Amino acid sequence: MIPIPAINLGSILPALILCAAGLVVLAVGLFVRRGAVTVAALISLVGIVLAFMTNSPLRALNAEAFSGLVAADSFCWFLNILILIAVGLTVLISAKYLADEGMALPEYFVLLLFCAAGMMFMVSGNHILVIFIGLETLSISVYVLAGIHPAIPRSQESALKYLLLGAFSSGLFLYGAALLYGSAGSLALPALAKYFQAGSTSLMAKAGMGLLLIGFGFKVAAVPFHMWTPDVYEGAPTPITAFMSVGVKAAAFAAFVRVFFDSLAALQVNWSQILWVLALVTMILGNLAALVQDNIKRMLAYSSIAHAGYILVGMVAGHTEGTSALLYYLLAYTFTNMGAFGVVALVGRKGEANNMIDDYRGLAKLHPLLAVTMAIFLFSLAGVPPTAGFVGKFTIFSAAVKEGYVGLVIVGVLTSAISVYYYFRVVMKMYMEAPATEPQALHFGPAVVVGLLIAAVGVLYIGIFPITYLDLAAKSVMPLF
């Protein structure tokens, strides 16, 4: 007789709630015609809040569920919060965007919620296949979302590119998983850890690890697996770009960290050298390429590549310091980038007509508060105190220095100095130049104002009072070590 494994729904409750909310939106969308977007957004927000509430028990749970397929621990708790913040802010900045663009598409929110649920599976997966399923749930939703704008051909083009390359990288990821299975006989992370700790390192297993690394490298947009990023980020609807740059990146990094520190820790010498190189070229190329961009979405795309480089430095540094710095960085980056893209979505107007950096000329004269908010996000991206971005960079770099990666940190500091140039270029445009002769009025909505406010307050709050959040991050990585 086959024993029925213990089913512990509590450990995946937040994800289940998001799925349920998605189904409700789907059903309601069939009946509501007028104001479908608003209703869908409201239901999504309710689901997100409920998921948030059911997430808190996970922190202390520290258990495995579904026969060890899922790990419900403080690591997954922290990342779930991050994902919920990202998806919540995305919903807030999307409502106005969809209304402006005339996209009465409740399924937009359904996909968003499913995507977030996929992310949650990804960060709590204790088995490579669960992680893969989460990854695919997330990816397929994002492919559709990237191409959801009916009127902009670039949007569909970007979706197709993302799909093709995403399929390619998924193939590599799966191949790596297969090679690992062939070596270790299991894909459960604890089993893999045991296998490698025993000292057995076949070439096949090493190659498998390399392919997994590339699969994650694609999702976090590390050089040279980054090429899709600028095109997709530019083409996708701006709120989706925001979500991708923050949520997808965070989920991918989380799974990356869990797999590599939990089960492949024995091979750290091998993979950390590869990551060292990836971090180096990612920081350099991302920042240099951002310098020559004129489109703000493209500039932010390269900037997000550069930030992936900084986060990789945290992974190279490793240990509690490096990984907890990485988690804090992800949190800081979530608020910052969501905010920056939120402003871009707002300034972009119908048909994303105003996405050039020149379109920000004189924004301070026309909308002083919006300009201040954008400046806060840009300062944080550049790493200027007292914003969250500064604390994030500082902790990552000091963790790396502690582990002796001084060269990497020097490159990191130099490239962030370069980055100041292209971030401040936008600030200069906003404050020092005269607005275009006939500026069109911007349409604010309550949702987007609330979203930007949350993001700005978040950036400043965790930047001015970082200790609590650094502590939380440090406690959250405990299950990995």
Place this chain on the structure above:
Amino acid sequence: MIDLVWLIPVFPVIGFLINGLIGRGFPERVIGWIGSLSVGTSFVLAILIFSELLGMDAGSRSREVVVYTWMLSGKLNVPIGFLVDPLSMVMMLVVSGVGFIIHVYSIGYMHGELGFRRFFAYLNLFVFSMLMLVAANNFLLMFVGWEGVGLCSYLLIGYYYEKKSASDAGKKAFVVNRIGDFGFLLGMFLIFTTFGTFSFTEVFAAAPGKLPAGGLLITGITLLLFVGATGKSAQLPLYTWLPDAMEGPTPVSALIHAATMVTAGVYMVSRCSVLYAMAPVSMTVVAVIGGATAFYAATIGITQFDIKRVLAYSTISQLGYMFMACGVGAFASGIFHLMTHAFFKALLFLAAGSVMHALSGELDMRNMGALRKKVPYTHMTYLFGTLAIAGIIPFAGFFSKDEILFYSFERHVGFWILGAVAALMTSFYMFRSVFLTFYGESRVTPEAARHLHESPPIMTVPLMILAFLSLVGGLVGIPIFEGLNRIGDFLKPVFAPAQAIINGAAQQAHAAVSHGAEAHHNVGLELLLMGVSLAVAIAGLLLARRMYITEPSRPDKIIEEWKGVHTLVYNKYWVDELYDFLFVNSIVNFSRFLWKRFDDLVIDGIVNGVAEVTRWFGAGLRRVQSGLVKDYALSILFGVLLVVAYLVLR
């Protein structure tokens, strides 16, 4: 209540944020009162904390309030914390109190000016920075305030940025301050590497045990810090920015000269009294520089005709007194003088502003005269300020200046002579400005005379308050009689450790020649010195009266006789020109050389090279970032090959 000290700097920030962010469209009055009341609220809170502090035991009046720790990384601990003790308390009261009065006055003075809102936003930020500076409990946070006042003074001095002289003055203040700040920064780093902490209490507690008194390191630290102080407090040789700083609106001058900015250096030296006490060489340097500056600036003050310039040089001179006090170990007297000076100097500047206001912006005292009847309140209050700065009993300046002179005499008679002669000159040039402005014949241009009017109450009431303070402010520190020197007793616990070190050193020195140390006041001597300084002040008054009222032709004759000396002093010893020649021009010439030779060849080469590389990079990027999926897939494949090959072949 003491735990709420962090709110004191927060209120001006709130004012800054309200006016800076959402103040557009507010009427002038609202903006002005938001700015003023934010500082006023800080003042009220400071008073409440002060009264609580008074209620505590004299020995235990020192409390650190750590709001929170911003960052904690290895040895580096950056707390946002405040130190409440008698010293910071006096400073907070002066900064917020005088600052508040100046804010209110500005509502009237800046009426109708372009950028009214910008002005008040900067003013609030200025007060915030200064409050952070004086309330911080560690060097790092103090440095944040230190840099903040530098930045705000740059913004405010260059307020009329369309005027070239104003923006130049702003830049000059900024650059000269940077030189000083560099010294401060180096001193701060030396402290951190030596003690491993930035906290005041920890550094001062550890210093006597850790470093030998008079050693090279402690002397180096204190001298570097003092370089910062000379920059911020306009002492020789870094004083040149202050006279130019009056290019800003007059309330800004009042704020810079009286309550904020220039007092920062004196405060910092007093705060580090323990460190200075351990470095006798630095003490002597501080005293000599202070005394020399007091004397030197006073000589220039005699010859100037611009009323604000006279006041500017008098500020430099009075700051010299404060440093001299610190240098001879009388830190409490220095702070006492800082306080009384804040009252009467703010008063003098604001009254001068009121004169300017009445005369449609006239600054030259040769175009004034006989204004006594026309602007009675301004005249009366300016006279009070002058009596205070000249040191006529019972005005505030008499007590504080006399105390400094007494301690200088005890240290070395040379300091006393410098101080007494400077006091004579101070009294002379201040009464000269009174007689030239308010008495004698009217030399006002007919154009200005037609608009002549007394300022509105929003300006004269602050003047009267300050005049009252200039009259009674000195009574908190009456010397000789036990228990009447209240401010001295209040500050005593702060400076007790430094005093102990100084006395200890003195005892050792005296023991060598078997000469018992006598630290007690010599009452007879003190009374004598008091009489002398009063006589000196009155002599200055009479001299000025004789020359500018009784015999108005006398000054010209004297100038004629002493032409060479007068030209030298009138042109401020050509120090600005000397600096221009020595530093500015040589730097310009050197830069020109670099530009011609080095720049064309090397830098341009690099810049063009960078542009070339960027262009090349952009072109390369365009080629690689082709938009074609196959190229992207190829890039991934390339990565796969490298990674797998590395792992397998290694």
